[in-house]
Amino acid sequence: MSQREPLILGIESSCDETAAAVVRGGREVLSNIIATQHELHEPYAGVVPEIASRAHIERILPTIREAVREAGLRYEEIDAIAVGHRPGLIGSLLVGVSAAKALAWSLDKPLIGVDHIHAHLYAGLLEDEPVTFPALGLVVSGGHTSLFLMKDFERIRVLGRTIDDAIGEAYDKAATILQLGYPGGPRLDKLAQLGDDEAYELPVSMLERNSLDFSFSGLKTALLYAVCGKPEGRGSSARMPRDASSLSDLEKADFAASFQRAAAQAIVRKLRRAFKQHKVKTLLTGGGVTANSRLRHELEQMAAQRGLDLRLPRMEFCLDNAAMIAGLAAERYRAGAFDDWTLAASPRSETVSS
Template structure:
């Protein structure tokens, strides 16, 4: 049995998990910082890194205790080192390096994007490759061709805001709270998605890229114009219409990509994968196209250590090891 500790601190969740053989989750501890960022309407990088410093050792110890494993019994220590907030990444990286050095364990740096993709391999053991992954979160909006648990190719990405970032910014502008994703998802259920025709930028482009800055601006302009005219605003209709416009382009492009790539499976991952309307729309449209859709449970959509440890198992089996010079990167190194 290969037991790996996975550490994830790429953004604002302090997470650690122990996974056996890349498939059996022995523990998966996640400490959320939402309450500390809520009053700012978004993640404050300095606060995030400071909270990681306070929590990281407690979270790691809890992960080990719940898994009934000691550090000496681990086979390797894995840590997210790219992409993400550098201050946050460095906290997890320093903790991982310290443990690996003290207990003489292999250190493996993990690409956060591979972690999100692997959440579906963890949840659906018989998931095959190649398939397409729609990875959507506060920091990423990507369509990837997944060749294996450790190999992927980015086919399309956002040219400005990530879709989750647009959700947060719209929610902040409307005074709804943070994080914006679940708030808008719930409010939209009481609204009319056809009430306002917001644009879906790049929906007719010939590539697989996305843009959500213009959609966010369209919502702001609409609300400002309605207020200036003295008209009452139906906020559930606004968020439902915004959500429809965002989801429309996500689903259209990933289905088109699946047809172009001649793959019959699409996976959904990342924090926005928890969005109920996105799941329902993607499943409906994919079924009509003869495409299967897989997505992880809610706890595996957001950042977690289990997905990091899972990827690490396959890299460990391939002989991949990181040295003490392993760095933290805000973006994927070229």
């Protein structure tokens, strides 16, 4: 291995973003290319796994070539190939893992598999200073809402997770209720900034007294009933008495703002509980929902009040990206923790539960 800072090519294809990036030394992002699939999935109001995997096949090599070109490098100058190999949609993951193996083999470079969730926790360190452990870690996305205790990036324990909907899924469903279109989360956030977050009282679920688990199904249902009324009739004949088309633009904005307030408070209150149970002063955050303006504001307020070292990813590193894959892989590269050709894609993470 060279003594200079390693140049890692990262590949990400866990869901519906085809991404490749080159990162030097785990921090300096030389390129970060993302090919989105929003236009393919918009007609279905959600990600269709078969469509996603086929799009990855078409886009993976052009995306990798663009990442290397933008970094101003030749393939031979790359020190290792890293890939997000778990968790995610198995068909999508297989595309990235196969491409990474082929590149590593053809270039005779080390192969490094990275857990997608752990990479989200690393995203806040990109273009920033190293972090002090132990730390709490929070991942909030369309598929995950999890809280971790971290001794480092290899020793991570689950403290709590959602027992029903992930927060990003709840945002998307709220946007569907309000008839905002796809992708729902960003549209909900934009509309909420025009509304009154105290216009409607929506529930903040805390579950049992000491629980660090999350729940968003009650909040989602409360919004549905507030907007559409309670269902009339039973079984398959049940109908909602109205829908969001009867609302004014201002009422929609108020509902969006009130929903975001309740969702963000559910996260922050659980974090306050976690910091009482675990005496740490660092909070790493990641996942697509860290781009949400209300949640970012609430996290920044809490960190200022408690004197925390809060790491919020830059906006370009909130959504699925390969820079976080390459960044975290640098930690494993320095430790010589390489994978062989048996590296497998997996739909599940292997993080240890509490």
